[in-house]
Amino acid sequence: MKVKDVITVIEEQLAPIALAADWDSPGLKTGSKNLEISKILVCLDVTNAVIAEAVRKGCNLIISHHPVIFHAISAVTDDKEPVVCNAIRNGIAIYAAHTNLDFADGGINDALAEAVGLSSVKKDISGEHRYGKLSGLVPLEEFISDLKEKLAVPFLSVIVPKTCEQDFLIEKVGISCGAFDEETDWIYTHKIDLLLTGEIKHSDAVWLSEEKFITIGAGHYFTEICGVRKLTQSLVAHRLPAELSEASQAPFTFL
Structure with a gap:
């Protein structure tokens, strides 16, 4: 199973890419479509904690809801795009299903x-x-x-x-x-x-x-986390080795 095979399942069955808003930026963000998949980690947001979890669990594909790269960038360096660099260093592909998943x-x-x-x-x-x-x-x-x-x-x-x-x-x-x-x-x-x-x-x-x-x-x-959870279940139903990230949490502390 390759990354491109998972993309086909998502874009043709679970979250058709044509549904995405004009301003949106879904799709493959890092890595190769021809990468052989070991395991898939599904999250709302890609953070360094999520990448560490992926490495620990042997996942080389992360499917996120929010795109880790959204606007045009001029450089991919540790100081400008630390999360993206971390994913690349660890050989992790990242794919985002954003508004197409919202509306599907x-x-x-x-x-x-x-x-x-x-x-x-x-x-x-x-x-x-x-x-x-x-x-x-x-x-x-x-x-x-x-x-x-x-x-x-x-x-x-x-x-x-x-x-x-x-x-x-x-x-x-x-x-x-x-x-x-x-x-x-x-x-x-x-x-x-x-x-x-x-x-x-x-x-x-x-x-x-x-x-x-x-x-x-x-x-x-x-x-949105309920929908990310459901996406994980749908991927598993398609016999894909996916699991929900434990490290992807709400970014706020409520006092």
């Missing part, structure tokens, strides 16, 4: 919807978001408590506009994993009560506070 059927957004417990999950017209229903009308405070437990997240950023009361009942939830993309038309089109996303810029939070739906930011890591 069974991808990150679908995994998040499943983790939250939504039913009748559908795509919006762009295919970039999901929405579905809870089992019934749920008070906001109860939804927040359940969400923290389901996503194992220590805190949530909650935006409750003045048009929504604290005892507001939630039934239809919109899903947009990772960073909030500033798109809201689909939320009104599908009469969504609450948008669940990862991270929200302050300027976006200000205008979201004037909208007619509640927004929750559960953290970039916590809205």
Whole structure:
């Protein structure tokens, strides 16, 4: 089994490359497509700790969600790109499935919807978001408590506009994993009560506070790790020697 064979499985079945956003940079980041694979380590972000784990476990292919190389770079040196250099020194290929995995059927957004417990999950017209229903009308405070437990997240950023009361009942939830993309038309089109996303810029939070739906930011890591876990399971189901990284953790310490 070579790297190119794994790429074929991902790009043709699990996260079609055509789904990636125009601005995105998925694909092979280091290494050769002809590299014979020993084992695969799957992670959200590639760090030196993840590379050390790969070396320790005998993995020579890392599949990440976030691209370790995103923007154009002028040099690959220890001081400018230490993680990339570390991977190259250790003969590790790195492949990224980013927004194509976010939007794919069974991808990150679908995994998040499943983790939250939504039913009748559908795509919006762009295919970039999901929405579905809870089992019934749920008070906001109860939804927040359940969400923290389901996503194992220590805190949530909650935006409750003045048009929504604290005892507001939630039934239809919109899903947009990772960073909030500033798109809201689909939320009104599908009469969504609450948008669940990862991270929200302050300027976006200000205008979201004037909208007619509640927004929750559960953290970039916590809205996407469930999808990375599901990707690992899908690779294993395709009889690929993949395992989820233990070293890939949320970069924040919550005090």
